[in-house]
Amino acid sequence: MAFVNENFLSLASGYLFPEIARRTKAWQDKNPGQKVLRLGIGNTTEAITPHIAKAMHDKIDLLSRRETYTGYGDEQGDTALRTALRDFYRSEYGVVLEADDFFISDGAKSDAANIQELFSPSMVVAVQDPAYPVYVDSNVVGGRSTGYNGTNYDGFVYLESNSSNGFIPDVPQGKVDLIYLCFPNNPTGAVITRSQLKRFVDYALENRSVIIYDAAYADYIREPGYVRTIYEIEGASRCAIEINSFSKNAGFTGVRLGWAVVPRTVESENGGPGTIHRLWNRRQCTFFNGASNIAQAGGLAALSPEGRAECRKLVDYYLGNADIIKKGLESIGLVCYGGVNSPYIWARCPHGMTSWEFFDYLLEHAHVVVTPGSGFGPAGEGYVRVSSYGHREDVVAAVESIKEHVHG
């Protein structure tokens, strides 16, 4: 008799995006012919840029000839790409890492979900609240929660991010073992300064915990003083794993390519020096056959000077959208956070509405779809996330419609 993994049954049903789709469809059925304007999704919309697209075309040409065909590559990723990432961290961030600290993957979400496998099921996990759902869900499946209590998961430590702490939570009160951090943050758009992140690194070193740092939006940071990689902080290479991706800066959401930095120097209580690095290598070699060689050719091109210039322009485009959204919402009196150094605007619902009430209001009156903040954790209640991913003309139309129909 086959029993399913009980931990999977502990997951609360994936409610947020299906419910958005359900309500949007219900509205469309009631209002045939009316156009829905979408500011809800975290999915890129602009084309892959020419230099990067050409590199992928060229790779397909190589694969199309017997003489230059290649099959499986290294599970850890192509040496050229790992080396280019090492060089990029050095030139862009002034951070010294080894090429074999970089593990290429099919995206940051998989790495964010899989990394918990390295740690004992008894580990106490801290997450930001609100947060990108994969950190919590993967640890529920990893058996680190005793269940959903209707608000959140028992056993996890929720680090509340709110307007009084500028959406930068304090370090945990007691001792935790794993800490998930994401900056620039999805969904709040918050960015973290060196001194703020240093407190987490110092906490981790003191408590011998490991930080899993999601830097997927690092390229959106345009103002000085904010952390783009956790290894900018002294001591981080002893206590931090970083995950990142080409999804949001090169438009690879569909192409699929990411990386994890797992330095040899990251420490654990058991197994001796380098164990976490060695086990991640072991895990990837057994459970993963490497990222697509076409995608990796694109990633390598994205790190070249031409590729970097193209990615910068692409990110500029979305930041331009973010600016239009933020200014538009503020012009009608809505209180907004993020939207600078980040593609997300975290807007407070007016008149004390809940996240879902404001969602319904925007859909009904402005025909605009946003993401209810409560879907990212209890501390997200009373907010909505507005995304700058969209064609400029659609973003402008959505903002105009909100300005016409909503009063802050």
Ligand SMILES: *Cc1c(COP(=O)(O)O)cnc(C)c1O
């Ligand atoms: C979009 C996003 C990622 C990227 O995920 P991929 O799997 O690389 O596409 C990672 N973390 C966060 C917080 C994101 O919003």
